[in-house]
Amino acid sequence: MAELKLVKIGGNVIENREALADFLEDFAALNGPKVLVHGGGKEATQMAKKLGVNVQLIEGRRVTDAKNLELITMLYAGKLNKNIVAQLQALGCNSLGLTGADGNSILAEKRPSKPIDFGFVGDLTEVNQSFFKMLLDSGISPVCCALSHDGKGQLLNTNADTIAATLASGLSDHFDVSLNYCFEKNGVLLDLEDDRSVIQTLDETNYLKLKSEGVLHTGMLPKLENCFTALKAGVKQVRIGSPKIITESVNYTQIIN
Amino acid sequence: MAELKLVKIGGNVIENREALADFLEDFAALNGPKVLVHGGGKEATQMAKKLGVNVQLIEGRRVTDAKNLELITMLYAGKLNKNIVAQLQALGCNSLGLTGADGNSILAEKRPSKPIDFGFVGDLTEVNQSFFKMLLDSGISPVCCALSHDGKGQLLNTNADTIAATLASGLSDHFDVSLNYCFEKNGVLLDLEDDRSVIQTLDETNYLKLKSEGVLHTGMLPKLENCFTALKAGVKQVRIGSPKIITESVNYTQIIN
Numbered sequence: 001m002a003e004l005k006l007v008k009i010g011g012n013v014i015e016n017r018e019a020l021a022d023f024l025e026d027f028a029a030l031n032g033p034k035v036l037v038h039g040g041g042k043e044a045t046q047m048a049k050k051l052g053v054n055v056q057l058i059e060g061r062r063v064t065d066a067k068n069l070e071l072i073t074m075l076y077a078g079k080l081n082k083n084i085v086a087q088l089q090a091l092g093c094n095s096l097g098l099t100g101a102d103g104n105s106i107l108a109e110k111r112p113s114k115p116i117d118f119g120f121v122g123d124l125t126e127v128n129q130s131f132f133k134m135l136l137d138s139g140i141s142p143v144c145c146a147l148s149h150d151g152k153g154q155l156l157n158t159n160a161d162t163i164a165a166t167l168a169s170g171l172s173d174h175f176d177v178s179l180n181y182c183f184e185k186n187g188v189l190l191d192l193e194d195d196r197s198v199i200q201t202l203d204e205t206n207y208l209k210l211k212s213e214g215v216l217h218t219g220m221l222p223k224l225e226n227c228f229t230a231l232k233a234g235v236k237q238v239r240i241g242s243p244k245i246i247t248e249s250v251n252y253t254q255i256i257n
Numbered sequence: 258m259a260e261l262k263l264v265k266i267g268g269n270v271i272e273n274r275e276a277l278a279d280f281l282e283d284f285a286a287l288n289g290p291k292v293l294v295h296g297g298g299k300e301a302t303q304m305a306k307k308l309g310v311n312v313q314l315i316e317g318r319r320v321t322d323a324k325n326l327e328l329i330t331m332l333y334a335g336k337l338n339k340n341i342v343a344q345l346q347a348l349g350c351n352s353l354g355l356t357g358a359d360g361n362s363i364l365a366e367k368r369p370s371k372p373i374d375f376g377f378v379g380d381l382t383e384v385n386q387s388f389f390k391m392l393l394d395s396g397i398s399p400v401c402c403a404l405s406h407d408g409k410g411q412l413l414n415t416n417a418d419t420i421a422a423t424l425a426s427g428l429s430d431h432f433d434v435s436l437n438y439c440f441e442k443n444g445v446l447l448d449l450e451d452d453r454s455v456i457q458t459l460d461e462t463n464y465l466k467l468k469s470e471g472v473l474h475t476g477m478l479p480k481l482e483n484c485f486t487a488l489k490a491g492v493k494q495v496r497i498g499s500p501k502i503i504t505e506s507v508n509y510t511q512i513i514n
Contacts, residue, residue: 050308070336078335079327082404082412086358090410096360101343103353103397134395140360147339153347155339 003236004136004175005034005246008164011041012184013243014080023182024084026247028091033136033175035167036095036143038084039160040076047071064119064157073099073155076145085143095141100148101155103131106163108148108156122148122156124163127170136175165226169233176236181223182243187253188224190215198241198251204228227255261393261432262291262503265421268298269441270500271337280439281341283504285348290393290432292424293352293400295341296417297333304328321376321414330356330412333402342400352398357405358412360388363420365405365413379405379413381420384427393432422483426490433493438480439500444510445481447472455498455508461485484512 007027013019027036048055053071056063064072081097088095100106100122108122135142144167146160161181168179187198190210202210207224210216216224227238239245241252264284270276284293305312310328313320321329338354345352357363357379365379392399401424403417418438425436444455447467459467464481467473473481484495496502498509 052307073339074331074335076335077339078331078333082330082334082356082358085356086406086412087410089358089361089406089408094361097356097358099339099342099354101339101346101354104346104351131395134391138391149343149346151346153344155343 001174001176003032004171004177005030005032005180006037006164006168006171006177007034007180007182007246008037008039008160009243010039010160010183013182014038014041015043019243020084021087023243024087024093025091026243028088028093030246034141035132035136035171036084036088036141037146037160037164037167038076038080038143039146040072040080043080044068044072044075047075058116058118061118063117064121066120069120069155069157072157073147077147081143081145088141088143093141094139095143096135097143097145099145099155100158100163104128104149104151105131105142106144106148106158106167107151108158110150110154110156120154120156122150122158124148124158124166127167129170129173132167132171133174159222161223161226165230165235168230168235168238172234172236177234178237179227179230179235179239180246181227181238181240182245183240185242186251187241188216188220192217199253200251201254201256203256224255228257231255231257258431258433260289261428261434262287262289262437263294263421263425263428263434264291264437264439264503265294265296265417266500267296267417267440270439271295271298272300276500277341278344280500281344282348283500285345285350287503291398292389292393292428293341293345293398294403294417294421294424295333295337295400296403297329297337300337301325301329301332304332315373315375318375320374321378323377326377326412326414329414330404334404338400338402345398345400350398351396352400353392354400354402356402356412357415357420361385361406361408362388362399363401363405363415363424364408365415367407367411367413377411377413379407379415381405381415381423384424386427386430389424389428390431416479418480418483422487422492425487425492425495429491429493434491435494436484436487436492436496437503438484438495438497439502440497442499443508444498445473445477449474456510457508458511458513460513481512485514488512488514
Protein backbone atom coordinates (compact mmCIF):
# COMPACT_ATOMS: atom_id res chain seq x y z
CA MET A 1 0.00 0.00 0.00
CA ALA A 2 1.05 3.58 -0.61
CA GLU A 3 2.16 5.64 2.35
CA LEU A 4 -0.10 8.48 3.48
CA LYS A 5 1.01 11.24 5.80
CA LEU A 6 -1.63 12.74 8.03
CA VAL A 7 -0.57 15.84 9.93
CA LYS A 8 -2.50 17.61 12.66
CA ILE A 9 -1.52 21.12 13.68
CA GLY A 10 -2.85 22.94 16.69
CA GLY A 11 -3.39 26.47 17.89
CA ASN A 12 0.27 27.38 18.35
CA VAL A 13 0.91 26.99 14.62
CA ILE A 14 -2.43 28.40 13.50
CA GLU A 15 -2.11 31.54 15.60
CA ASN A 16 1.35 32.54 14.43
CA ARG A 17 1.47 33.78 10.85
CA GLU A 18 5.17 32.98 10.42
CA ALA A 19 4.99 29.57 12.08
CA LEU A 20 2.03 28.70 9.88
CA ALA A 21 3.82 29.81 6.70
CA ASP A 22 6.89 27.75 7.68
CA PHE A 23 4.78 24.73 8.42
CA LEU A 24 2.77 24.97 5.20
CA GLU A 25 6.00 25.15 3.20
CA ASP A 26 7.14 21.92 4.85
CA PHE A 27 3.74 20.28 4.37
CA ALA A 28 3.58 21.27 0.69
CA ALA A 29 7.03 19.74 0.17
CA LEU A 30 5.98 16.30 1.46
CA ASN A 31 5.85 13.69 -1.27
CA GLY A 32 2.89 11.42 -1.82
CA PRO A 33 -0.67 11.53 -0.53
CA LYS A 34 -1.19 13.70 2.53
CA VAL A 35 -3.95 15.13 4.68
CA LEU A 36 -3.91 18.15 6.97
CA VAL A 37 -6.14 18.54 10.01
CA HIS A 38 -6.13 21.86 11.82
CA GLY A 39 -7.44 23.10 15.13
CA GLY A 40 -8.81 26.53 15.81
CA GLY A 41 -6.72 28.28 18.41
CA LYS A 42 -7.69 31.08 20.72
CA GLU A 43 -9.12 33.44 18.10
CA ALA A 44 -12.59 32.00 18.67
CA THR A 45 -12.60 33.43 22.19
CA GLN A 46 -11.37 36.82 21.00
CA MET A 47 -13.97 36.96 18.26
CA ALA A 48 -16.74 35.89 20.63
CA LYS A 49 -15.89 38.92 22.75
CA LYS A 50 -15.97 41.25 19.72
CA LEU A 51 -19.31 39.88 18.55
CA GLY A 52 -20.77 39.87 22.05
CA VAL A 53 -21.18 36.08 22.03
CA ASN A 54 -21.20 34.50 25.47
CA VAL A 55 -18.71 31.69 26.06
CA GLN A 56 -19.96 29.26 28.68
CA LEU A 57 -17.61 26.77 30.30
CA ILE A 58 -18.65 23.64 32.21
CA GLU A 59 -15.86 21.90 34.10
CA GLY A 60 -13.34 23.93 32.13
CA ARG A 61 -14.77 22.86 28.79
CA ARG A 62 -16.40 25.18 26.31
CA VAL A 63 -20.10 24.75 25.58
CA THR A 64 -20.93 25.04 21.87
CA ASP A 65 -24.31 26.77 21.73
CA ALA A 66 -25.83 27.90 18.39
CA LYS A 67 -24.04 31.26 18.40
CA ASN A 68 -20.68 29.75 19.24
CA LEU A 69 -21.14 27.13 16.54
CA GLU A 70 -21.87 29.87 14.02
CA LEU A 71 -18.77 31.71 15.14
CA ILE A 72 -16.41 28.72 14.86
CA THR A 73 -17.94 27.78 11.51
CA MET A 74 -16.97 31.24 10.27
CA LEU A 75 -13.55 31.05 11.83
CA TYR A 76 -12.50 27.42 11.32
CA ALA A 77 -14.23 26.59 8.02
CA GLY A 78 -14.00 30.15 6.67
CA LYS A 79 -11.05 32.26 7.64
CA LEU A 80 -8.53 29.65 8.83
CA ASN A 81 -9.33 26.82 6.45
CA LYS A 82 -9.55 28.92 3.30
CA ASN A 83 -6.40 30.87 4.00
CA ILE A 84 -4.50 27.63 4.56
CA VAL A 85 -5.84 26.24 1.28
CA ALA A 86 -4.97 29.43 -0.65
CA GLN A 87 -1.45 29.40 0.78
CA LEU A 88 -0.96 25.73 -0.06
CA GLN A 89 -2.08 26.38 -3.64
CA ALA A 90 0.57 29.10 -3.88
CA LEU A 91 3.13 26.48 -2.78
CA GLY A 92 2.05 24.13 -5.56
CA CYS A 93 0.08 21.84 -3.26
CA ASN A 94 -3.40 21.25 -4.66
CA SER A 95 -5.53 21.22 -1.54
CA LEU A 96 -9.21 21.25 -0.70
CA GLY A 97 -10.76 22.54 2.49
CA LEU A 98 -13.39 20.45 4.21
CA THR A 99 -15.83 20.32 7.04
CA GLY A 100 -17.38 16.93 7.68
CA ALA A 101 -20.46 18.05 5.72
CA ASP A 102 -18.47 18.62 2.52
CA GLY A 103 -18.66 15.49 0.42
CA ASN A 104 -20.34 13.91 3.45
CA SER A 105 -16.74 13.31 4.53
CA ILE A 106 -16.96 13.00 8.32
CA LEU A 107 -20.11 11.92 10.12
CA ALA A 108 -20.86 12.30 13.80
CA GLU A 109 -23.62 12.11 16.38
CA LYS A 110 -24.46 15.00 18.62
CA ARG A 111 -23.11 14.16 22.06
CA PRO A 112 -25.93 13.20 24.44
CA SER A 113 -27.04 16.10 26.61
CA LYS A 114 -26.78 13.95 29.73
CA PRO A 115 -24.88 14.10 32.08
CA ILE A 116 -23.56 17.41 30.73
CA ASP A 117 -24.95 19.30 27.73
CA PHE A 118 -21.94 20.57 25.78
CA GLY A 119 -24.19 21.76 22.95
CA PHE A 120 -23.42 21.14 19.29
CA VAL A 121 -20.49 18.80 19.84
CA GLY A 122 -19.98 15.74 17.69
CA ASP A 123 -18.80 12.24 18.51
CA LEU A 124 -17.46 10.74 15.29
CA THR A 125 -19.19 7.77 13.74
CA GLU A 126 -17.90 7.39 10.20
CA VAL A 127 -15.31 8.54 7.68
CA ASN A 128 -16.26 8.58 3.99
CA GLN A 129 -13.23 6.58 2.85
CA SER A 130 -14.09 6.49 -0.84
CA PHE A 131 -14.41 10.28 -0.97
CA PHE A 132 -10.99 10.82 0.62
CA LYS A 133 -9.51 8.13 -1.64
CA MET A 134 -10.90 9.84 -4.73
CA LEU A 135 -9.34 13.15 -3.72
CA LEU A 136 -5.99 11.62 -2.77
CA ASP A 137 -5.85 9.54 -5.95
CA SER A 138 -6.37 12.77 -7.89
CA GLY A 139 -3.41 14.38 -6.17
CA ILE A 140 -5.57 16.59 -3.98
CA SER A 141 -4.67 17.08 -0.31
CA PRO A 142 -7.72 17.38 1.96
CA VAL A 143 -7.47 20.10 4.62
CA CYS A 144 -9.93 19.30 7.41
CA CYS A 145 -11.12 21.71 10.06
CA ALA A 146 -12.63 20.67 13.37
CA LEU A 147 -16.25 20.41 12.24
CA SER A 148 -18.24 17.28 11.48
CA HIS A 149 -21.93 16.91 10.67
CA ASP A 150 -24.76 14.60 11.64
CA GLY A 151 -26.18 14.07 8.15
CA LYS A 152 -29.40 15.71 9.30
CA GLY A 153 -28.39 19.30 8.59
CA GLN A 154 -26.41 19.99 11.72
CA LEU A 155 -22.73 20.93 11.80
CA LEU A 156 -20.97 19.79 14.97
CA ASN A 157 -17.89 21.08 16.76
CA THR A 158 -15.43 18.20 17.03
CA ASN A 159 -12.05 17.79 18.65
CA ALA A 160 -9.37 18.11 15.96
CA ASP A 161 -7.13 15.44 17.55
CA THR A 162 -10.01 12.99 17.38
CA ILE A 163 -10.76 13.91 13.76
CA ALA A 164 -7.11 13.24 12.91
CA ALA A 165 -7.08 9.85 14.66
CA THR A 166 -10.42 8.78 13.19
CA LEU A 167 -9.40 9.85 9.69
CA ALA A 168 -6.06 8.06 10.03
CA SER A 169 -7.86 4.92 11.17
CA GLY A 170 -10.43 5.10 8.38
CA LEU A 171 -7.80 5.60 5.70
CA SER A 172 -5.71 2.65 6.95
CA ASP A 173 -7.76 0.30 4.78
CA HIS A 174 -6.21 1.93 1.71
CA PHE A 175 -2.90 3.40 2.87
CA ASP A 176 -0.01 2.84 5.25
CA VAL A 177 -0.89 5.84 7.38
CA SER A 178 1.62 7.86 9.36
CA LEU A 179 -0.20 10.07 11.89
CA ASN A 180 1.70 13.13 13.10
CA TYR A 181 0.48 15.30 15.96
CA CYS A 182 2.34 18.60 15.82
CA PHE A 183 2.09 20.98 18.75
CA GLU A 184 4.04 23.45 20.87
CA LYS A 185 6.33 20.90 22.58
CA ASN A 186 9.02 18.64 21.15
CA GLY A 187 7.05 15.55 22.13
CA VAL A 188 5.57 13.97 25.23
CA LEU A 189 7.70 15.34 28.07
CA LEU A 190 8.64 13.67 31.36
CA ASP A 191 9.11 17.15 32.78
CA LEU A 192 6.87 19.84 31.31
CA GLU A 193 9.45 22.48 32.21
CA ASP A 194 12.24 20.69 30.34
CA ASP A 195 11.87 20.56 26.58
CA ARG A 196 14.75 18.06 26.43
CA SER A 197 12.88 15.47 28.46
CA VAL A 198 11.15 14.01 25.40
CA ILE A 199 10.01 10.42 25.84
CA GLN A 200 11.42 8.66 22.75
CA THR A 201 8.90 5.84 22.59
CA LEU A 202 5.76 5.34 24.58
CA ASP A 203 3.63 2.20 24.68
CA GLU A 204 0.30 1.79 26.40
CA THR A 205 1.72 0.04 29.47
CA ASN A 206 4.13 2.89 30.11
CA TYR A 207 1.43 5.41 29.31
CA LEU A 208 -0.86 3.94 31.96
CA LYS A 209 2.02 3.86 34.44
CA LEU A 210 2.98 7.51 33.81
CA LYS A 211 -0.66 8.49 33.94
CA SER A 212 -1.22 6.80 37.29
CA GLU A 213 1.93 8.50 38.60
CA GLY A 214 0.57 11.88 37.50
CA VAL A 215 3.57 12.52 35.23
CA LEU A 216 1.39 13.06 32.17
CA HIS A 217 -0.84 16.10 32.43
CA THR A 218 -4.52 16.37 31.62
CA GLY A 219 -4.27 17.94 28.15
CA MET A 220 -2.00 15.14 26.95
CA LEU A 221 -4.27 12.29 28.04
CA PRO A 222 -7.01 12.53 25.38
CA LYS A 223 -4.34 13.07 22.70
CA LEU A 224 -2.58 9.86 23.77
CA GLU A 225 -5.85 7.95 23.98
CA ASN A 226 -6.43 8.98 20.35
CA CYS A 227 -2.95 7.70 19.45
CA PHE A 228 -3.51 4.25 20.92
CA THR A 229 -6.95 4.01 19.33
CA ALA A 230 -5.40 4.84 15.95
CA LEU A 231 -2.64 2.24 16.33
CA LYS A 232 -5.18 -0.44 17.25
CA ALA A 233 -7.20 0.51 14.16
CA GLY A 234 -4.22 -0.21 11.89
CA VAL A 235 -2.42 3.14 11.63
CA LYS A 236 1.23 2.27 10.95
CA GLN A 237 3.03 5.05 12.74
CA VAL A 238 1.98 7.65 15.32
CA ARG A 239 4.27 10.50 16.34
CA ILE A 240 3.92 13.52 18.61
CA GLY A 241 6.28 16.47 18.33
CA SER A 242 6.94 19.91 16.94
CA PRO A 243 5.82 20.85 13.40
CA LYS A 244 9.43 20.20 12.34
CA ILE A 245 9.03 16.42 12.71
CA ILE A 246 7.46 16.14 9.26
CA THR A 247 10.63 17.23 7.43
CA GLU A 248 13.59 17.26 9.80
CA SER A 249 15.49 14.83 12.01
CA VAL A 250 14.39 16.25 15.33
CA ASN A 251 13.30 14.62 18.57
CA TYR A 252 9.75 13.40 18.90
CA THR A 253 7.73 10.81 20.74
CA GLN A 254 6.85 7.66 18.85
CA ILE A 255 3.71 6.02 20.15
CA ILE A 256 3.82 2.24 19.87
CA ASN A 257 1.51 -0.63 20.63
CA MET B 258 -23.71 15.32 -23.73
CA ALA B 259 -25.37 15.09 -20.34
CA GLU B 260 -27.38 18.03 -19.13
CA LEU B 261 -26.02 20.07 -16.23
CA LYS B 262 -28.08 22.52 -14.22
CA LEU B 263 -26.26 25.49 -12.78
CA VAL B 264 -28.26 27.59 -10.37
CA LYS B 265 -27.27 30.93 -8.90
CA ILE B 266 -29.12 32.27 -5.88
CA GLY B 267 -28.74 35.76 -4.51
CA GLY B 268 -29.19 37.62 -1.26
CA ASN B 269 -32.98 37.42 -1.12
CA VAL B 270 -32.88 33.63 -0.86
CA ILE B 271 -29.76 33.49 1.32
CA GLU B 272 -31.12 35.95 3.87
CA ASN B 273 -34.44 34.26 4.45
CA ARG B 274 -34.18 30.99 6.35
CA GLU B 275 -37.49 29.66 5.03
CA ALA B 276 -36.91 30.75 1.43
CA LEU B 277 -33.48 29.10 1.56
CA ALA B 278 -34.88 25.85 2.97
CA ASP B 279 -37.58 25.81 0.25
CA PHE B 280 -35.03 26.46 -2.47
CA LEU B 281 -32.58 23.82 -1.20
CA GLU B 282 -35.37 21.25 -1.19
CA ASP B 283 -36.07 22.07 -4.85
CA PHE B 284 -32.37 22.05 -5.73
CA ALA B 285 -31.78 18.71 -3.99
CA ALA B 286 -34.67 17.22 -5.97
CA LEU B 287 -33.17 18.13 -9.36
CA ASN B 288 -32.02 15.10 -11.30
CA GLY B 289 -28.59 14.81 -12.85
CA PRO B 290 -25.42 16.82 -12.39
CA LYS B 291 -25.92 20.23 -10.82
CA VAL B 292 -23.94 23.14 -9.41
CA LEU B 293 -25.02 25.82 -6.96
CA VAL B 294 -23.49 29.30 -6.81
CA HIS B 295 -24.53 31.58 -3.97
CA GLY B 296 -24.10 35.26 -3.22
CA GLY B 297 -23.62 36.76 0.19
CA GLY B 298 -26.45 39.11 0.97
CA LYS B 299 -26.55 41.99 3.37
CA GLU B 300 -25.23 40.17 6.41
CA ALA B 301 -21.68 41.22 5.53
CA THR B 302 -22.59 44.85 6.18
CA GLN B 303 -24.28 44.00 9.48
CA MET B 304 -21.34 41.93 10.62
CA ALA B 305 -18.87 44.63 9.60
CA LYS B 306 -20.68 46.98 11.94
CA LYS B 307 -20.59 44.49 14.81
CA LEU B 308 -16.88 43.84 14.33
CA GLY B 309 -16.07 47.51 13.85
CA VAL B 310 -14.87 46.95 10.29
CA ASN B 311 -15.12 50.01 8.06
CA VAL B 312 -17.02 49.58 4.79
CA GLN B 313 -15.77 51.97 2.13
CA LEU B 314 -17.79 52.63 -1.01
CA ILE B 315 -16.46 54.15 -4.23
CA GLU B 316 -19.10 55.09 -6.79
CA GLY B 317 -21.60 53.00 -4.87
CA ARG B 318 -19.41 49.91 -4.97
CA ARG B 319 -17.90 48.27 -1.94
CA VAL B 320 -14.13 48.27 -1.55
CA THR B 321 -12.73 44.94 -0.36
CA ASP B 322 -9.84 45.77 1.92
CA ALA B 323 -8.03 43.08 3.95
CA LYS B 324 -10.46 43.27 6.88
CA ASN B 325 -13.54 43.11 4.66
CA LEU B 326 -12.04 40.18 2.76
CA GLU B 327 -11.49 38.35 6.05
CA LEU B 328 -15.07 39.08 7.02
CA ILE B 329 -16.64 37.82 3.82
CA THR B 330 -14.38 34.77 3.86
CA MET B 331 -15.82 33.94 7.27
CA LEU B 332 -19.35 34.69 6.17
CA TYR B 333 -19.50 33.37 2.59
CA ALA B 334 -17.07 30.43 2.77
CA GLY B 335 -17.80 29.66 6.42
CA LYS B 336 -21.26 30.32 7.74
CA LEU B 337 -23.35 30.50 4.54
CA ASN B 338 -21.56 27.90 2.44
CA LYS B 339 -21.24 25.26 5.16
CA ASN B 340 -24.82 25.59 6.33
CA ILE B 341 -26.04 25.19 2.76
CA VAL B 342 -23.89 22.09 2.33
CA ALA B 343 -25.05 20.57 5.64
CA GLN B 344 -28.70 21.20 4.69
CA LEU B 345 -28.23 19.67 1.24
CA GLN B 346 -26.66 16.57 2.80
CA ALA B 347 -29.75 16.23 5.00
CA LEU B 348 -31.84 16.32 1.80
CA GLY B 349 -29.82 13.48 0.30
CA CYS B 350 -27.85 15.73 -2.04
CA ASN B 351 -24.13 15.03 -1.70
CA SER B 352 -22.62 18.48 -1.99
CA LEU B 353 -19.22 20.07 -1.49
CA GLY B 354 -18.58 23.69 -0.60
CA LEU B 355 -15.91 25.56 -2.53
CA THR B 356 -14.04 28.78 -2.78
CA GLY B 357 -11.93 29.18 -5.91
CA ALA B 358 -8.87 28.13 -3.89
CA ASP B 359 -10.34 24.73 -3.05
CA GLY B 360 -9.12 22.22 -5.60
CA ASN B 361 -7.72 25.23 -7.45
CA SER B 362 -11.22 25.40 -8.87
CA ILE B 363 -11.62 29.06 -9.90
CA LEU B 364 -8.68 31.28 -10.76
CA ALA B 365 -8.69 35.05 -11.02
CA GLU B 366 -6.45 38.06 -11.24
CA LYS B 367 -6.65 40.88 -8.76
CA ARG B 368 -8.38 43.78 -10.51
CA PRO B 369 -5.86 46.51 -11.43
CA SER B 370 -5.80 49.34 -8.87
CA LYS B 371 -6.15 51.94 -11.63
CA PRO B 372 -8.42 53.80 -12.30
CA ILE B 373 -10.15 52.76 -9.06
CA ASP B 374 -8.70 50.49 -6.38
CA PHE B 375 -11.51 48.19 -5.30
CA GLY B 376 -9.09 46.13 -3.20
CA PHE B 377 -9.08 42.34 -3.15
CA VAL B 378 -11.47 41.85 -6.03
CA GLY B 379 -10.93 39.17 -8.65
CA ASP B 380 -11.49 39.14 -12.40
CA LEU B 381 -11.88 35.51 -13.41
CA THR B 382 -9.31 33.89 -15.66
CA GLU B 383 -9.86 30.14 -15.52
CA VAL B 384 -12.14 27.36 -14.35
CA ASN B 385 -10.60 24.01 -13.40
CA GLN B 386 -12.88 21.95 -15.62
CA SER B 387 -11.39 18.55 -14.82
CA PHE B 388 -11.86 19.12 -11.09
CA PHE B 389 -15.53 20.00 -11.49
CA LYS B 390 -16.01 17.09 -13.88
CA MET B 391 -14.47 14.68 -11.36
CA LEU B 392 -16.87 15.86 -8.65
CA LEU B 393 -19.92 15.81 -10.92
CA ASP B 394 -19.05 12.38 -12.31
CA SER B 395 -18.89 11.15 -8.70
CA GLY B 396 -22.39 12.44 -8.02
CA ILE B 397 -21.17 15.38 -5.95
CA SER B 398 -22.78 18.80 -6.38
CA PRO B 399 -20.31 21.68 -6.01
CA VAL B 400 -21.59 24.64 -3.98
CA CYS B 401 -19.55 27.71 -4.89
CA CYS B 402 -19.39 30.91 -2.90
CA ALA B 403 -18.30 34.26 -4.31
CA LEU B 404 -14.57 33.88 -3.69
CA SER B 405 -11.85 33.08 -6.21
CA HIS B 406 -8.08 33.01 -5.73
CA ASP B 407 -5.03 34.17 -7.67
CA GLY B 408 -2.95 31.02 -7.21
CA LYS B 409 -0.40 33.07 -5.30
CA GLY B 410 -2.01 32.77 -1.89
CA GLN B 411 -4.63 35.49 -2.21
CA LEU B 412 -8.36 34.94 -1.96
CA LEU B 413 -10.38 37.44 -4.01
CA ASN B 414 -13.93 38.72 -3.67
CA THR B 415 -15.74 37.97 -6.92
CA ASN B 416 -19.18 38.75 -8.25
CA ALA B 417 -21.35 35.64 -7.86
CA ASP B 418 -23.21 36.27 -11.16
CA THR B 419 -19.89 36.30 -12.97
CA ILE B 420 -18.73 33.14 -11.21
CA ALA B 421 -21.95 31.43 -12.33
CA ALA B 422 -21.55 32.54 -15.96
CA THR B 423 -17.86 31.66 -16.11
CA LEU B 424 -18.46 28.25 -14.54
CA ALA B 425 -21.35 27.58 -16.93
CA SER B 426 -19.15 28.54 -19.86
CA GLY B 427 -16.22 26.44 -18.67
CA LEU B 428 -18.39 23.37 -18.10
CA SER B 429 -19.99 23.64 -21.57
CA ASP B 430 -17.14 21.60 -23.03
CA HIS B 431 -18.43 18.59 -21.11
CA PHE B 432 -22.12 19.25 -20.52
CA ASP B 433 -25.22 20.83 -22.04
CA VAL B 434 -25.39 23.57 -19.44
CA SER B 435 -28.58 25.27 -18.32
CA LEU B 436 -27.74 28.46 -16.40
CA ASN B 437 -30.42 29.73 -14.02
CA TYR B 438 -30.23 33.09 -12.30
CA CYS B 439 -32.69 33.11 -9.42
CA PHE B 440 -33.46 36.38 -7.70
CA GLU B 441 -36.23 38.43 -6.09
CA LYS B 442 -38.20 39.17 -9.29
CA ASN B 443 -40.04 36.84 -11.64
CA GLY B 444 -37.68 37.69 -14.48
CA VAL B 445 -36.45 40.73 -16.38
CA LEU B 446 -39.29 43.23 -16.01
CA LEU B 447 -40.43 45.93 -18.44
CA ASP B 448 -41.85 47.77 -15.46
CA LEU B 449 -40.00 47.26 -12.18
CA GLU B 450 -43.21 48.03 -10.28
CA ASP B 451 -45.19 45.35 -12.10
CA ASP B 452 -44.13 41.79 -11.40
CA ARG B 453 -46.36 40.59 -14.28
CA SER B 454 -44.36 42.53 -16.88
CA VAL B 455 -41.85 39.71 -17.33
CA ILE B 456 -40.08 39.78 -20.70
CA GLN B 457 -40.52 36.22 -21.99
CA THR B 458 -37.47 36.13 -24.24
CA LEU B 459 -34.68 38.63 -24.59
CA ASP B 460 -31.99 38.65 -27.26
CA GLU B 461 -29.01 40.97 -27.44
CA THR B 462 -30.56 43.32 -29.98
CA ASN B 463 -33.58 43.89 -27.78
CA TYR B 464 -31.38 44.12 -24.72
CA LEU B 465 -29.32 46.91 -26.28
CA LYS B 466 -32.51 48.67 -27.36
CA LEU B 467 -34.10 48.47 -23.89
CA LYS B 468 -30.81 49.52 -22.34
CA SER B 469 -30.53 52.58 -24.53
CA GLU B 470 -34.13 53.47 -23.72
CA GLY B 471 -33.35 53.25 -20.02
CA VAL B 472 -35.98 50.53 -19.45
CA LEU B 473 -33.45 48.14 -17.91
CA HIS B 474 -32.02 49.37 -14.66
CA THR B 475 -28.40 49.41 -13.59
CA GLY B 476 -28.35 46.28 -11.41
CA MET B 477 -29.73 44.18 -14.26
CA LEU B 478 -27.14 45.26 -16.84
CA PRO B 479 -24.09 43.30 -15.58
CA LYS B 480 -26.30 40.24 -14.99
CA LEU B 481 -27.50 40.36 -18.59
CA GLU B 482 -23.98 40.95 -19.90
CA ASN B 483 -23.02 37.75 -18.08
CA CYS B 484 -25.92 35.94 -19.73
CA PHE B 485 -24.91 36.89 -23.27
CA THR B 486 -21.26 36.06 -22.56
CA ALA B 487 -22.34 32.61 -21.36
CA LEU B 488 -24.50 31.97 -24.41
CA LYS B 489 -21.64 32.96 -26.73
CA ALA B 490 -19.37 30.55 -24.84
CA GLY B 491 -21.69 27.63 -25.59
CA VAL B 492 -24.09 27.55 -22.64
CA LYS B 493 -27.29 25.96 -23.97
CA GLN B 494 -29.93 27.77 -21.96
CA VAL B 495 -29.93 30.89 -19.82
CA ARG B 496 -32.91 31.86 -17.66
CA ILE B 497 -33.62 34.63 -15.16
CA GLY B 498 -36.46 34.35 -12.67
CA SER B 499 -37.57 33.44 -9.18
CA PRO B 500 -36.08 30.41 -7.37
CA LYS B 501 -39.21 28.52 -8.42
CA ILE B 502 -38.08 28.34 -12.07
CA ILE B 503 -35.93 25.30 -11.37
CA THR B 504 -38.88 23.06 -10.49
CA GLU B 505 -42.14 24.71 -11.47
CA SER B 506 -43.86 26.04 -14.59
CA VAL B 507 -43.68 29.70 -13.71
CA ASN B 508 -42.86 32.78 -15.72
CA TYR B 509 -39.23 33.64 -16.35
CA THR B 510 -37.08 35.42 -18.89
CA GLN B 511 -35.25 33.27 -21.37
CA ILE B 512 -32.10 34.92 -22.68
CA ILE B 513 -31.34 33.99 -26.27
CA ASN B 514 -28.65 34.73 -28.78
